[in-house]
Amino acid sequence: MSSNWITPSTRTELIEDLVSGVDRYNPSNVGILEDYLYHQIRSEEYDCLANLAILKLYQFNPDLYNPDVVINILIKSLTASPLPDFNLCISLLDERATNVNLDEPDPLPSLLPVLKGLHRLLYRCRFPAFWTTYRSNDLENLRDNYTVECIGFENSVREVVVRAVKAAFTQISTERLGSYLDINGIALETYVKTLGWTLNSSTGVIGIPPNPDNQIEATVVQEAITLPQLTRVISHAALKV
Amino acid sequence: MAQQRMALWAAEADLDEDVDLSLAIGNYGQNGHFEDAHIQQPQIDETAFVAMQQHMAQQAAFSQIPDVVKGFIVHFHQAVLDNNLAEITVAYESGWNKYTEKFYARTEWPEAEVIAPLVNDDPIFLILYRELYYRHVYSRLQPNVDDRFHSYENSCELFNYLLNSEGPVELQLPEQWLWDIIDEFIYQFQVFCTWRSKVKSKTDDELTMLAEGGPVSIVWSSYSVLNVLYSLIQKSRVNEYIVAQQEGKSQEEIAEIVGEYGQRPLYRMLGYFSIIGLLRVHVLLGDFTLALKVMDNVELNQKSPFTRVTACHVTTYYYVGFCYIMLRRYPDAIRTFVTVLNFIMRMRQYHTRSYQYDQISKTADRMYALFAVCNALSPSRLDDNIANISKERYGEQYAKMARGGEESLAAFEELFLYACPKFITANPPPYDDPAALANLISPPSPDSPTESAPAVTPTDPTHRHLGLFLADAEAQSPVPTLRSFLKLYTSLGAKKLANFLDADEEEMVQEMMVMKQVSRSVSRIAGSEKGGLLDGQTITTSDLNFVIDENMVHIAESTVGRRYAGWFIKNTERTQRIFDDLKSMPLPTPPKTITPVSAPLGQAQTTADAPKKGPRTGGQKVAWGGVKVA
Structure with missing residues (x-):
């Protein structure tokens, strides 16, 4: 994981202490971490380890459980694909007995399969299907109550698309890219321009600049022998002398 | 009880000397508050009567103990009193096992109270004795609910003694035993959680006990277990010790840094084993990043003095490797397993006689299975030897997994379930809430008039993790077929490829992006032992590379030269x-029969x-x- 994933540059010292120290187990710190999550949602930041620390506290202290927070964490982690963040969050969601005494019905059980479905589509690069599902009537609840609050959610989905496309393509048709990004026309042109990709307006083909993943080359990997591998052979020979 | 909420996550462990660890822990996070008033004082004469009866029963039990065993216990006790490591080791590693086989293969060892007269009621020895007593019960017999509770209490007494005596204790124990103490503590925690989560098979007595709030509810709670491990780590300053070692500090400087506790091998080793214990507990609870994070200071290599305890070494690599699988870092997982499997193979000659040999070879076998899984998901040629053994054992499953498609999933599932850790749930079912419990045992049927949402069938943690893993495996299941086609070409139209595969072109192009995605992985840089286990960079894991130029697929293959050297x-x-x-x-000497x-x-x-x-x-x-x- 890149160092920015382990320690995002936007993480404050206070949060760093909570994430890396034993104080992360202290239930009274959950508020600080939850506030930090809402800060991430408002300012398009993301800190997976800090959010996992919230889920950890929920795991140990079922009383703290706040379904809205969990859903927001899952939404944030969705767009980290193909990194395993979404799975890591689900791993910490212990099965809880359906609480009959809750004042309001828990929204998580019904949204969890929806979010898992979205994750599945993103991880499998089924981008057009993702948008269709995401915009469907069935997901109105998720959109109106959650993703709308998460600033830049759709753009971060597009970033997932961009990561996948730029690794696999050198050129891609406008139509195809448009269906992946769920934008077209002028908006698409502008988006492509901000990426630094080139649009050939006569052919409608978009060129993607070379990067380590879309440059291919046939190579023969040769064996490299390092000195330590030979230590035993040499020291044995030396012993004899 | 006017006890302060203790900031035990800060785990300073400078508790009041007399605070019982088992009680101090878990004051937070639990609803139960305990009051002495609950415990009824029995009538005095009744107590005396019971005591007398007990005394007679103990005498009878005492006379049952074979003389050699009595001799052994006396000798064992003396060795502990003398702090004679060599003698303790012999008693621990061979004596105990020998007499277990001979006299106690199917029954408990005599209870600590019974043998107490032999050891002058030495409380420390009795704690150690109970540690062995319960471990024997867990491994050979079926622990009942009392055993589960008492073994926890005994562990707490032991850790209390070590952590909350005035200054470090003089006691010395063999490294192997120290590892076994931590290992067993976590094992018992794990089996307790598993046992606790099975609601249906409980007797009424057990249900009553589990429903009781107060002290009972903190027995084997996650917080209390973590607290012990963190306390041992902090008291021994083992992290600081490791860092100082890596920085090449002198003995004096290190002694200064680690303090009076950390200088003693007993504390240092317990501290280190607790780090590994934390790794394991976090994995069992499904927290794979935190598991690797606690290992931040530990260098994974074969040179560290901590590798002397083989069982610990093997455990470490197993759990680290498993974390990498759940982080989709298959190359790292492969490297981890290969390292330790080679180590086990090299060490095998020394281990056949060790009482832990069975356990180690079982873990090794699971790692061969996990290796096969990783190798199917991210083929590598890191070590042909290990790969061959893995294929020998799991050839059939490996063939299915490597072929991809629908059939591969059953094989992935089989090996995952066989080789994964025994996951646990952090919290008990709602034993204190009869309504919720009943709801759990027999969820309201969907057609009942209650307004409740469709009953979610509770899944155990293992199946939750399995589901996640299988979804990942499924996402890449079309890759092997795609790959086999791509290998035949240097360039090929997307439409033509889609026709070969009998697939929709757009679907197939999206599939190609998946293929690209899974041929990249975050990985620790080979050969570097610096940086935490979470660190890494994106690397290419596949020898087959391709790129799509609008509608044309271009393919390039890297080949590995033969590895002669x-x-x-x-x-x-x-x-x-x-x-x-x-x-x-x-x-x-001249042989009697001549070798051909x-x-x-x-x-x-x-x-x-x-x-x-x-x-x-x-x-x-x-x-x-x-x-x-x-």
């Missing part, structure tokens, strides 16, 4: 060893060597077997 090095080392062995052997001259050199050597070093023969056979395939 590694082969020669391995065999040179082997030959040198054989040569040395031969030279150091006494000249053979036609036998190949290697085999003749093996036969000659066999009577002296039994287990070694096996090791060499495997090694030679590898040569043929390499």
Whole structure:
């Protein structure tokens, strides 16, 4: 994981202490971490380890459980694909007995399969299907109550698309890219321009600049022998002398 | 009870001397508050009567103990009193096991109260004795609910003694035992959680006990277990010790840094084992990043003095490797397993007689299974030898997994379930809430008039993790087929490829992006041991690379040159060893039956060597077997 994933540059010292120290187990710190999550949602930041620390506290202290927070964490982690963040969050969601005494019905059980479905589509690069599902009537609840609050959610989905496309393509048709990004026309042109990709307006083909993943080359990997591998052979020979 | 909420996550462990760890922990996070008033004081004369009865029963039990066992216990006790590590080791590693086999293969050892007169009621020895007593119950017999509770209490007493005595204790114990203490503590925690989560098979008595709030509810709670481990780590300052070692500080400087506790091998080793214990507990609870994070200071290599306890070494690599699988870092997982599997193979000759050999070879077998899983998801040629053994054992499953498609999933599932850790749920089912509990046992049927949402079938943690893993495996299940087609071309139209696959072109192009995605992985840079286990960079994991130029797929394949040098090095080392062995052997006395001259050199050597070093023969056979395939 890149160092920015382990320690995002936007993480404050206070949060760093909570994430890396034993104080992360202290239930009274959950508020600080939850506030930090809402800060991430408002300012398009993301800190997976800090959010996992919230889920950890929920795991140990079922009383703290706040379904809205969990859903927001899952939404944030969705767009980290193909990194395993979404799975890591689900791993910490212990099965809880359906609480009959809750004042309001828990929204998580019904949204969890929806979010898992979205994750599945993103991880499998089924981008057009993702948008269709995401915009469907069935997901109105998720959109109106959650993703709308998460600033830049759709753009971060597009970033997932961009990561996948730029690794696999050198050129891609406008139509195809448009269906992946769920934008077209002028908006698409502008988006492509901000990426630094080139649009050939006569052919409608978009060129993607070379990067380590879309440059291919046939190579023969040769064996490299390092000195330590030979230590035993040499020291044995030396012993004899 | 006017006890302060203790900031135990800060785990300073400078508790009031007399605070019972088992009670101090878990004051937070639990609803139960305990009051002495709950505990009824029995009538005095009744107590006296019960005590007398107990005394008589104990005397009877005492007379049942065979004299050799009494002798053994006295001797064992003396060794502990003398802090005689060698004698303790003998008593621990062979004496205990010997008498277990002989007298207590199917029954408990005598209770601590019964043997107490033999050891002058030495409380410390009795705690250690109970540690062994309960471990025996757990491994050989079926622990009942009292055993589960009492073994926890005893562990707490032991840790209290170590952590909350005035200053570090003088006691010394063999490293192996120290590891076993931590290992067993976590094992018992794990089986308790598993037992607790099975609601249906509980007797009424057990249900009542589990429903009781207060002290009972913190027995084997996650917080209390973590608290013990963190306390041991902090008290011993083992993290600081490791860092100081890495920085090459002098003995004096290190002594200064680690303080009076950390200077003692007992605390230092317990501290280190607790780090590994934390790794394990976090994995069991499904927190794979935190598991690797606690290992931040530990360097994974074979040189550290902490690798002396093989069981610990093997456990470490197993859990680290498993974390990498759940982080989709298959190359790292492969490297982890290969390292330790080679280590186990090399060490095998020394371990056949160890009482832990069984456990180690079981873990090794699970790692071969996980290796097969990773190798199917991210083919590598890191170590042909390990790959061959893995294919020997799991060839059928491996073939299915590597072929991809729908059928591969059953094989992935089979090996995952066989080889994964025994996951646990952090919290008990709602034993204190009869309504919720009843709801759990028999969820309201969907057609009942209640307004409740469709009953979610509770899944155990293992199946939750399995589901996640299988979804990942499924996402890449079309890759092997795609790959087999791409291998045949250097460039190919997307439409044509889609036709071959009998697939929709757009679907297939999206599939290609998945293929690209899974041929990249975050990985620790090979050879570097610096940086935490979470660190890493994106690397390419596939020898087949491709790119899509609008609608044309271009393919390039990297080939690996044959690895002659590694082969020669391995065999040179082997030959040198054989040569040395031969030279150091006494000249053979004229044999009664002459070995056939036609036998190949290697085999003749093996036969000659066999009577002296039994287990070694096996090791060499495997090694030679590898040569043929390499």
